[in-house]
Amino acid sequence: MVQKRKPVEKNNTLAESTETPHTVGDISFSGSTVRDFSQMAEFPYKNHDTAHVPQGWQIVTDGTATAIATQLQQHGMGKVRGADQVGYVGLASQGANAFLLGRKDQQGEWQEIAIAFGGTNSTGPSGELHRFKQWTMHNAGNFVGFVPSNLTFADRLTKEVQAHFGDQVKVMTVGHSKGGLEAEYAAKCNGLDGISFNAAKAGIGTRRRADFQAKQLPPTQSQGTILGLRNSFDLVSNAKPGQSLATEQILLRSPTHDDMDLNKVTRQVEAHSQPTPGMMSAAAVLNSIANTKDSVMLGIKDHVDFDSIRNMPLDTGPNRKVRGDGPILRDSMSKVAAHKAKQTQPTPPTRTQGRSR
Numbered sequence: 001m002v003q004k005r006k007p008v009e010k011n012n013t014l015a016e017s018t019e020t021p022h023t024v025g026d027i028s029f030s031g032s033t034v035r036d037f038s039q040m041a042e043f044p045y046k047n048h049d050t051a052h053v054p055q056g057w058q059i060v061t062d063g064t065a066t067a068i069a070t071q072l073q074q075h076g077m078g079k080v081r082g083a084d085q086v087g088y089v090g091l092a093s094q095g096a097n098a099f100l101l102g103r104k105d106q107q108g109e110w111q112e113i114a115i116a117f118g119g120t121n122s123t124g125p126s127g128e129l130h131r132f133k134q135w136t137m138h139n140a141g142n143f144v145g146f147v148p149s150n151l152t153f154a155d156r157l158t159k160e161v162q163a164h165f166g167d168q169v170k171v172m173t174v175g176h177s178k179g180g181l182e183a184e185y186a187a188k189c190n191g192l193d194g195i196s197f198n199a200a201k202a203g204i205g206t207r208r209r210a211d212f213q214a215k216q217l218p219p220t221q222s223q224g225t226i227l228g229l230r231n232s233f234d235l236v237s238n239a240k241p242g243q244s245l246a247t248e249q250i251l252l253r254s255p256t257h258d259d260m261d262l263n264k265v266t267r268q269v270e271a272h273s274q275p276t277p278g279m280m281s282a283a284a285v286l287n288s289i290a291n292t293k294d295s296v297m298l299g300i301k302d303h304v305d306f307d308s309i310r311n312m313p314l315d316t317g318p319n320r321k322v323r324g325d326g327p328i329l330r331d332s333m334s335k336v337a338a339h340k341a342k343q344t345q346p347t348p349p350t351r352t353q354g355r356s357r
Helices: 034-045 064-074 131-143 149-165 178-190 204-215 262-271 279-290 293-303 306-310 327-344
Strands: 081-083 088-091 096-104 110-117 170-176 194-197 226-231 248-252
Touching (some): 034 096, 034 170, 034 194, 034 306, 064 088, 110 149, 149 170, 178 204
Parallel strands (some): 170 194, 194 226
């Protein structure tokens, strides 16, 4: 008789690490590390190179992508394309790109699936790049208060992935920039764990829809944790209007900014990003930001700087560059403090026993 596998909770964090984290990349989240998930967030930009798949994970190439694409087409999601060789499911003609990565247990069964959503510069399975459509159909729609098609697609895709694998497999989401918002939205709508890097903020329509979807979840299902990481000078994740859908945020100050006045540049960004009505006002905001040289140059670099996030050291001192008040960071910082205290604790002198007479 075949033994049935035990179902997992949708926001089950699996086995969390007890090791001391030394960098942001070492922080434990959802049974893996921030470093692993940052590699997944980069995967849609790296021509789907397996060198950018974290150790222990693999591209889901078993026919799942095409099967899910077929289901989405039957549910009226348009010309959804599946490409099993790279685990791709998406609307390639619109730039809504997602990739399925997974890891297996010792019996060779799928244990966890991560849906990696690509941002504005991500490519489809054949290298398709539709940056203009993504800006006009996706980013602009979210900005002015609509729920754009890429977010509806992200939610439907996540539901189909859960239905395909069943309760025995944990599903979570990951993404960067526009893909980061897709990951946060899909996670919130489905009560899953999700992690984003410099994610775009959710407009009012997106937030309301995500809140509504979350309230429709079964009362027995608890909400997952959505972790958002953003660099302090990043223009996309720090721009207004909008709000993050993350339940916990970690703010990082890049090491290359040591000679900059953080408060000054932050005020510049906020001053030129205040919510104003109408598309003409939005254009004026973008023009004002373009005239703020320091903000733009730092913001562009920070937006795509995964290395500075992964390698940012965790320090408990007053000048620490990693800040946040959520339980994930607090737990990591407490481990760092305990390790530091142990390292600085003086070694008691060894007693020399006298020779007995």
